Amino acid sequence: MYLLQFFTTLVVGTLLGCIAAFEASRPEANTCPVVACAASGLPGRDGKDGMKGEKGDQGVGLKGQQGSPGKAGPPGPVGMKGPRSEKGQKGETAAIDAVQSQVTALENKLQALQAEHNKYKKVVLLQGLTVGQKTFISTHQHDTFANGRARCAKAGAALACPKNADENAAVQELAKRGAKFAFLDVNYLQTEGHFVYENGKALEYTNWEKGEPNNYKGTEDCVVITPETAQWNDYSCEQKGLIICEF
Structure with a gap:
């Protein structure tokens, strides 16, 4: 900010000095050409930016590689409970267990009958x-x-x-x-x-x-x-x- 004010003051002072010297050398018109004076002065400030132009056509280039996935977001809310499905068929293991239980029951019954038979056999003997x-x-x-x-x-x-x-x-x-x-x-x-x-x-x-x-x-x-x-x-x-x- 101070530097800008310094240059402004310097340019204005130079112009004023040129005008005064020119006026002193000319009895008829005590003025000096601005162009001549300005030629020896410092460059002025940059102008304001112009209006933004229209967007150009998209360039043609190779597609870049996909970046690494970002961090997982927070879990969403728990959904509603779905309808209950139909009961499935009885599994093979359950069927084998049922048959085994029946076999065990028959074996126990056979042992009981054998014991009863032996008892009566002893009585007969x-x-x-x-x-x-x-x-x-x-x-x-x-x-x-x-x-x-x-x-x-x-x-x-x-x-x-x-x-x-x-x-x-x-x-x-x-x-x-x-x-x-x-x-x-x-x-x-x-x-x-x-x-x-x-x-x-x-x-x-x-x-x-x-x-x-x-x-x-x-x-x-x-x-x-x-x-x-x-x-x-x-x-x-x-x-x-x-x-x-x-x-």
């Missing part, structure tokens, strides 16, 4: 006699041959029918317990004069008393075992004897 793969059990009931066979069949067994000396001894032992005789599953109802098993096959083992069978009065179509001797005798099927079953 205590009340009966076992020879080889057969178990003979007395029903403690006296009945006819036909009813006795039906009793054993209802229990899933057959009327006792020993096929060797050991089995015959077991049936005799059971018959000793309060019976005069016990029916055997042998008869000749189907084949008169020839005693056979229930299925019609010929006998594999017999233990007849002396003189038996004799079919006394033609009515002795069944066979019984005598407890005292363990021997067999033909007998009326309508009489009531001890019923012994075999399993």
Whole structure:
């Protein structure tokens, strides 16, 4: 600011000095040419900026590389909860678990049935006699041959029918317990004069008393075992004897 005022004062003083000298050398007109005086003066100030011109056409150049991404902005507000979707199908793992549970339940049930079976088996063995793969059990009931066979069949067994000396001894032992005789599953109802098993096959083992069978009065179509001797005798099927079953 002070420098500008200094130059202004200097220029004005120079012009005034030139005018005074020129006037002194001219008697008629005491003036001096401004151009001549100004030629030896300092340059004037810059003029004001002109009006801004129109925007030129955009230049053609290569596109620069994309700059690095800026910092992430703040998180937006939480949106509204969407509608609930439909329930999906049951997964494979859940199905396997369900099958495994069913298998475990069946195994537990089987073990319970096995334990129950063993319990009844022990009871049967205590009340009966076992020879080889057969178990003979007395029903403690006296009945006819036909009813006795039906009793054993209802229990899933057959009327006792020993096929060797050991089995015959077991049936005799059971018959000793309060019976005069016990029916055997042998008869000749189907084949008169020839005693056979229930299925019609010929006998594999017999233990007849002396003189038996004799079919006394033609009515002795069944066979019984005598407890005292363990021997067999033909007998009326309508009489009531001890019923012994075999399993």
